[in-house]
Amino acid sequence: xxxxxxxxxxxxxxxxQWLDEKLPLPRFVYNAVGAGYPVPRNLxxxxxxxxxxxxxxxxxxxxxVILAMHYAxxxxxxxxxxxxxxxxxxxxxxxxxxxxxxxxAFFVVVYIHIxxxxxxxxxxxxxxxxxxxxxxxxxxxxxxxxxGYVLPWGQMSFWGAKVITGLFGAIxxxxxxxxxxxxxxxxxxxxxxxxxxxxxxxxxxxxxxxxILHIWALHIPGSSNPTxxxxxxxxxxxxxxxxxxxxxxxxxxxxxxxYCAMLFFFPNALGHPDNYIPANPMSTPxxxxxxxxxxxxxxxxRAFTSNFxxxxxxxxxxLAMFSAILVWFFLPWLDRxxxxxxxxxxxxxxxxxxxxxxxxxxxxCGGAPAAEPYVMIxxxxxxxYFAHFLIILPIVSAIERPEPLPFSITEAVLGxxxxxxxxxxx
Amino acid sequence: MSQDAxxxxxxxxxxxxxxxxxxxxxxxxAAGVGGVITLLPLISQMAPSADVLAESSTExxxxxxxxxxxxxxxxxxxxxxxxxxxxxxxxxxxxxxxxSLRDPQSLKDRTKPGKENWLITMGVCTHLGCVPLGAGxxxxxxxxxxxxxxxxxxxxxxxxxxRKGPAPKNLEVPEYxxxxxxxVKIG
Numbered sequence: 058x059x060x061x062x063x064x065x066x067x068x069x070x071x072x073x074q075w076l077d078e079k080l081p082l083p084r085f086v087y088n089a090v091g092a093g094y095p096v097p098r099n100l101x102x103x104x105x106x107x108x109x110x111x112x113x114x115x116x117x118x119x120x121x122v123i124l125a126m127h128y129a130x131x132x133x134x135x136x137x138x139x140x141x142x143x144x145x146x147x148x149x150x151x152x153x154x155x156x157x158x159x160x161x162a163f164f165v166v167v168y169i170h171i172x173x174x175x176x177x178x179x180x181x182x183x184x185x186x187x188x189x190x191x192x193x194x195x196x197x198x199x200x201x202x203x204x205g206y207v208l209p210w211g212q213m214s215f216w217g218a219k220v221i222t223g224l225f226g227a228i229x230x231x232x233x234x235x236x237x238x239x240x241x242x243x244x245x246x247x248x249x250x251x252x253x254x255x256x257x258x259x260x261x262x263x264x265x266x267x268x269i270l271h272i273w274a275l276h277i278p279g280s281s282n283p284t285x286x287x288x289x290x291x292x293x294x295x296x297x298x299x300x301x302x303x304x305x306x307x308x309x310x311x312x313x314x315x316y317c318a319m320l321f322f323f324p325n326a327l328g329h330p331d332n333y334i335p336a337n338p339m340s341t342p343x344x345x346x347x348x349x350x351x352x353x354x355x356x357x358x359r360a361f362t363s364n365f366x367x368x369x370x371x372x373x374x375x376l377a378m379f380s381a382i383l384v385w386f387f388l389p390w391l392d393r394x395x396x397x398x399x400x401x402x403x404x405x406x407x408x409x410x411x412x413x414x415x416x417x418x419x420x421x422c423g424g425a426p427a428a429e430p431y432v433m434i435x436x437x438x439x440x441x442y443f444a445h446f447l448i449i450l451p452i453v454s455a456i457e458r459p460e461p462l463p464f465s466i467t468e469a470v471l472g473x474x475x476x477x478x479x480x481x482x483x
Numbered sequence: 484m485s486q487d488a489x490x491x492x493x494x495x496x497x498x499x500x501x502x503x504x505x506x507x508x509x510x511x512x513a514a515g516v517g518g519v520i521t522l523l524p525l526i527s528q529m530a531p532s533a534d535v536l537a538e539s540s541t542e543x544x545x546x547x548x549x550x551x552x553x554x555x556x557x558x559x560x561x562x563x564x565x566x567x568x569x570x571x572x573x574x575x576x577x578x579x580x581x582x583s584l585r586d587p588q589s590l591k592d593r594t595k596p597g598k599e600n601w602l603i604t605m606g607v608c609t610h611l612g613c614v615p616l617g618a619g620x621x622x623x624x625x626x627x628x629x630x631x632x633x634x635x636x637x638x639x640x641x642x643x644x645x646r647k648g649p650a651p652k653n654l655e656v657p658e659y660x661x662x663x664x665x666x667v668k669i670g
Contacts (some may be wrong), residue, residue: 145533148524291487306510 062278062291064092072100089276095294097282097299099470103177104280104301105308106170106422111268112309113163120156120259121205128208130254132320134246135210136335154324158200161327162316164350167195171385176409178285178397180354183278185389192385194264199382200261202348207245211332212342218245218253220345224358227372242340252301285397286462290476293466301314344426352423353416354378357442360435377439384446396462404457405450412445540670542662545601553618555606558657558669562606562632564618564643565667572641573599575628579640586653590642593656603659603667604643608632610650615639630654 066084068074077084087093125162127146129138142149165340171191174180178189207218222245226236241248279288288294295301327349347355361374368376384391392405399406415438422435468474485555541558545565553566558617568576576590594601606614610632616622617630625631626647627640637648644653659669 119525121523126529127532141532141534145535147527147530147532149528149532151524152528306514 058224058259059276060095060288060291060294062294063088063095064296066091066093089272090302091298092296094276094297095288095291096280096297097288097293097466098295098300099282099284099466100280100301100304101152101283102304102308103169103173103283105305105312106166106173108305109166109308109312110163110170112312113159113166114261114264114268116159117150117156117163118265120152120257121261122155123152125254125258128167128254130251132210134209135250139209141406151320152156154320155268156205157314157328157355158319158324160205161348161350162312162319163198164202166312167198168350171195171216173397175412176399176406177283178283178392178394178399179281181392182389183395184275184281187271188389189386189450190274192382194267194271195385196382197260197264197267200339201257201264201350202350204260206348207250207253208257208433210336212334212336213329213332213345215245215336215338216345217347218249218458221347222249224375224378227369227375231334245336281397281398282466284463284466285401286464286466289465290467292474292476303475336447339435346424349420349424352421353382353419354423356423356431357381357439358417359432360439362432362436377443381439381442382421384443388446390455392450394457394459396459401460401462402453402457403460404453405408408449408453409444412442415441415445505577533619540668543667543669544665545667546665549601551552555618556669558605562614562618563669564604564606564654564658565603566601566618566643567602568641572628576640576642576644579644585645586651588642588644588653593642593644593653595659595661600659601661601667602641602643603669604654604656607648607655608634609645609652609654610635610637610648615654 066077066081066087068077068083073083076082084093124142127142127149128140129135139153142153144150146152174188174191203217203221207214218240222236222239225239226232228235235245237243239249240246241252279294282288329342329346334342346352355378358374358378361370361377364370365373394402394405396402399409418434418438419442422431422438425431463469465474467476526655527579530608539559541556543554543556543565545554545567548565548567549657550567551572553564555562556565557563569582573590581589590599590602593604606618608615611634613632613634615630615632617624617635623631623633625638627638629641629646630637631638632648632650635649637650638646639650639654640646642653645651657669659667662668
């Protein structure tokens with residue numbers, strides 16, 4: 058599962074030799090993220106975000122396990138226990154802000170990671186499985202983040218839970234029973250809060266499992282790179298350690314500066330003040346929106362305001378919202394161009410930037426009140442979103458004339474590759 | 484492919500310190516110190532929280548306790564025994580040669596001046612933490628007339644000093660003060 062020129066693990070100390078025979082864990086680490094994993098030499102900073110996402114997952118698990126030591130998942134005391142964490146527990150405020158802002162940081166990092174994949178065609182053969190697993194991770198993240206937001210049992214928690222489980226109520230015939238089954242009641246209550254807590258604790262470890270599969274699948278073809286040209290020879294690669302441990306370490310430092318700035322100076326900037334009001338089943342907040350990372354999808358949900366043929370508007374919105382992510386599963390087969398990187402695809406590149414813009418517009422509309430002109434803009438942007446994946450990508454990949462590719466990664470980096478000039482003679 | 488070309492050439496082999504070494508050591512040290520400091524809040528959060536510490540003193544009105552009686556109160560979620568010793572119990576306790584005890588202390592060491600009849604101790608056996616008998620009405624007081632722990636048979640005298648059994652220490656005397664003639668503030 059690696060290139061033939063990969064460095065081989067050679068245990069030095071007799072203890073390490075003994076360990077290598079019984080349980081070759083150091084060898085595994087060496088081959089996964091050590092000097093034994095050859096990586097394209099031309100990775101840019103866009104490739105830092107996988108490691109950063111893993112780091113965010115670790116932040117969330119560590120702070121989350123700690124918060125669970127002090128939190129009580131009971132509708133009578135949940136809100137107070139969060140205030141107890143904020144006021145009484147040593148460093149509790151920091152743990153909670155680190156967790157809440159950690160979720161936002163995780164999504165920032167993962168969105169960049171996903172759009173990196175969009176631009177550089179990272180989803181294309183032979184890396185489809187990595188992409189599919191990545192979409193699964195993203196779906197699990199969304200479920201986990203949603204359930205975590207319910208736990209403080211403030212106004213936004215309660216109404217978020219009610220609205221999101223209401224989505225399932227849109228399913229024909231069985232919708233309402235499913236919604237009641239999910240909640241364990243007719244409205245969010247103790248049963249819902251308790252199961253959300255249980256699942257919110259479980260799912261991150263499921264994510265860890267899928268991340269391991271994601272990385273396993275990655276290590277079979279090896280990392281992609283900004284040229285999209287596959288690795289040919291040893292001169293195309295450098296060992297992961299020290300080259301990319303150092304580069305990722307630098308990226309991590311930059312990330313931590315931004316994360317700590319949010320955590321210590323603007324801890325509530327991305328939250329909603331209404332969530333500091335205890336849940337009240339009798340009064341909905343005037344302006345109810347999900348967390349920012351759900352806004353683009355929320356805008357698509359709200360874009361359907363009238364029945365579409367025979368499908369009710371409510372169901373259509375739900376279907377569209379889920380389809381907006383599910384369409385990513387088909388991406389490797391919708392984009393048929395054999396050229397991976399957007400660097401060499403002039404037409405694709407323009408549409409890629411339009412998609413980025415479109416997603417930002419959707420995000421803005423999703424965070425805005427459900428009124429004109431935002432509904433109209435959401436509708437146009439939602440149509441364009443699906444058109445990008447289902448119409449534009451297949452057509453562009455069929456008619457586009459890509460720019461010439463470099464012979465190899467080495468040529469792209471050094472301007473020449475001896476293998477390229479020697480190859481015809483050989 | 485030598486990434487060090489240019490810096491290495493300046494110095495003979497195996498001599499001197501390269502700039503790269505300095506950067507490496509500085510970066511790893513900074514990350515290490517930062518990582519260790521980050522651990523402090525992660526550990527500290529498990530210590531008693533502010534609301535628990537706020538409950539750490541208790542006031543008790545002792546006016547209703549007659550000589551020979553004792554009550555169990557709660558201090559830091561643990562039982563505390565407040566006992567009004569009789570003159571006989573006091574003289575029994577003072578008759579014991581201090582040097583002969585496992586944990587040598589006189590009754591005076593364990594009470595406040597002028598309040599020698601008020602024996603205030605934790606109701607926590609110093610062996611493994613059970614609640615000794617003897618403070619409640621009709622409970623066994625043990626052969627020394629103080630307290631008797633039913634778990635492993637530690638026996639305390641009328642100054643709550645360990646006299647027999649596995650416990651290593653006398654029942655602990657918490658920090659306390661009489662805020663008036665009849666009110667004790669523990670903690």
